[in-house]
Amino acid sequence: MAARGQVPAFPVEAKAVEELRMPMAASPASVGLAWSLVEQRLLTWGFSVGARQDARQVLAEIMASAVAVTPTGAYVTLHCRRDAGGVVVGVGDRNTDVPRDPPPVVVLQPGDLDLRPEHFDDNGGWGLTIVKALAAGCGVTPLAGGGKIVWARLRS
Template sequence: MPMSASPACVGLAWSLVEQRLITWRLDEDARYDAHLVLAELVANAVSVTPAGRSITVHCRRDEDGVTIGVADPCPGLPRAPAPLVEPDLDDLDLDEENFDDNGGWGLSIVTALSAACGVTPLASGGKVVWARLKT
């Protein structure tokens, strides 16, 4: 499912994938986990994709579960998530202008919810970041 790389495509991607998961009769808990993983992967792809370019969302089911992947044209690989440590309020910048800059948990969420995840480089120079969810 190719789509223009913009913040709005997270909702579009979720609507399309949600319909597929419902057709596959995944329960609400499995769809919730898939939603979180998809949102993180799409948001990360959008953040590295130049304006005017597109990303592609992949969703596949087999006997082992569901794989969600997002392809982007950026050759850079995502950084492995840091070890999961519960943040302390002193670690966060709670000033109003910086409140939304306390992120960096996306790939940790993906790793925690997935049976497996990884990156597959594309011949075009981009990559697909994917996560496999047990169903």
């Protein structure tokens, strides 16, 4: 992620080779559809199985985060672009909150987790850590009309 106060640009080379930009319902079901669309591009561009698996996880984390901060009935926008530097995937949403860099990874013990049914899914916060581990780079680009694109440059 870019340092606080810096405004990185959605990474685009001067001549984009190919781009996919698609509004999608802010629904967990859209995560699978987004992956299907991006995977077809990655297959066409010759990405290996391992690289596609990493890309799937990266996209799932970014997409799930965007869906989580977007009101029901609204949409997020899937971005996938191939340029001279490789492939960048991103998801735009209208929420202005910028993800913070994740804290250092610590080893959790079972007692550290709140496993009560009403809090079972609240033990997360690993999405950005996963993205940073699997991507060649990542960042956030604020949108002029409000909101942002969270993006990651994929390893090939």
